[in-house]
Amino acid sequence: MAFTLQFTKGHGTGNDFVLYADPDGTMPLTAEQITAICDRHFGVGADGVIRAVRSANLDAGAAALAEDENAEWFMDYHNADGSIAEMCGNGIRVFVRYLLDQGLATLESGDTLPIGTRAGVRDVQKSTNGFQVDLGRWKLDGGEPLVRAKELKVARPGLGINVGNPHVVLALADETELASADLSYVPRIEPEPIDGANVEFVVPHDPLVTDGVGRITMRVHERGSGETLSCGTGVAAAALATRHWAGAAAPNQWRVDVPGGTLGVRMFATQDGEHVGLSGPAELVYVGTLELG
Numbered sequence: 001m002a003f004t005l006q007f008t009k010g011h012g013t014g015n016d017f018v019l020y021a022d023p024d025g026t027m028p029l030t031a032e033q034i035t036a037i038c039d040r041h042f043g044v045g046a047d048g049v050i051r052a053v054r055s056a057n058l059d060a061g062a063a064a065l066a067e068d069e070n071a072e073w074f075m076d077y078h079n080a081d082g083s084i085a086e087m088c089g090n091g092i093r094v095f096v097r098y099l100l101d102q103g104l105a106t107l108e109s110g111d112t113l114p115i116g117t118r119a120g121v122r123d124v125q126k127s128t129n130g131f132q133v134d135l136g137r138w139k140l141d142g143g144e145p146l147v148r149a150k151e152l153k154v155a156r157p158g159l160g161i162n163v164g165n166p167h168v169v170l171a172l173a174d175e176t177e178l179a180s181a182d183l184s185y186v187p188r189i190e191p192e193p194i195d196g197a198n199v200e201f202v203v204p205h206d207p208l209v210t211d212g213v214g215r216i217t218m219r220v221h222e223r224g225s226g227e228t229l230s231c232g233t234g235v236a237a238a239a240l241a242t243r244h245w246a247g248a249a250a251p252n253q254w255r256v257d258v259p260g261g262t263l264g265v266r267m268f269a270t271q272d273g274e275h276v277g278l279s280g281p282a283e284l285v286y287v288g289t290l291e292l293g
């Protein structure tokens with residue numbers, strides 16, 4: 001059936017998304033439609049598509065409402081290849097900006113907007129640099145798999161970290177090595193994670209810590225989207241991995257430079273264990289209409 005899709009294009013530090021509202025959950029897109037929309041030559045061009053659905057109108061939304069009855073909106077996230085991802089740290093900030101822009105939600109400074117995701121409910125607040133999101137409890141995941149990327153001469157051990165979605169973080173020697181990694185190829189991970197993983201390549205700044213804040217630079221190859229200018233959950237995983245490698249004296253506050261800008265990461269204690277938070281900008285850049293058949 002042919003239909004017209006009103007969409008908004010947005011990004012968080014250059015990680016870009018096509019967003020549309022489907023409150024009743026009656027307009028899911030097929031993987032083929034998502035791939036076509038995300039194509040940078042023949043479509044709109046994006047790293048992913050985000051559908052705003054009322055949690056009550058989506059099967060996956062039931063778990064969100066059971067966790068928090070105030071999680072009215074569900075972020076239905078798909079990568080550029082049409083695959084589903086559990087979470088998106090840049091996407092959720094842009095999603096909240098979109099809900100506010102569309103008049104679908106309100107959020108005063110200091111208040112919290114709970115958003116349903118496949119990783120669970122995530123709380124978003126306004127911050128000085130845009131929005132901040134509590135990515136919840138993180139965990140070490142999958143040990144230290146070997147990662148091979150084109151132009152890196154040897155396979156290196158990474159660190160598996162789950163922040164709602166799966167990541168493998170790899171430390172590189174310096175900026176030259178970071179720049180030379182060819183991320184137009186999918187990095188190989190051994191053993192291969194069943195659900196795949198996003199792979200982050202990280203270089204610590206020298207000094208690593210300035211004024212109590214850890215600093216790293218990162219590039220990423222995203223599962224289902226390829227190299228992107230930024231990945232919010234990847235930035236959080238990269239800061240967690242670097243703190244892990246740096247030892248007990250490492251800080252809980254980090255700034256992470258990615259090709260598309262800079263994001264903030266904070267680790268903080270809660271009653272149910274340590275959480276990781278992410279902060280950064282969220283921009284809406286244009287609106288459009290797509291005729292889909």
Ligand SMILES: N[C@@H](CCC[C@H](N)C(=O)O)C(=O)O
Pocket residue numbers: 015048079084085086087088089090091165166198222223224225228230231232233234
């Ligand atoms: N860019 C996102 C992550 C999007 C999902 C990821 N590609 C996956 O498959 O897990 C972010 O900002 O976190």
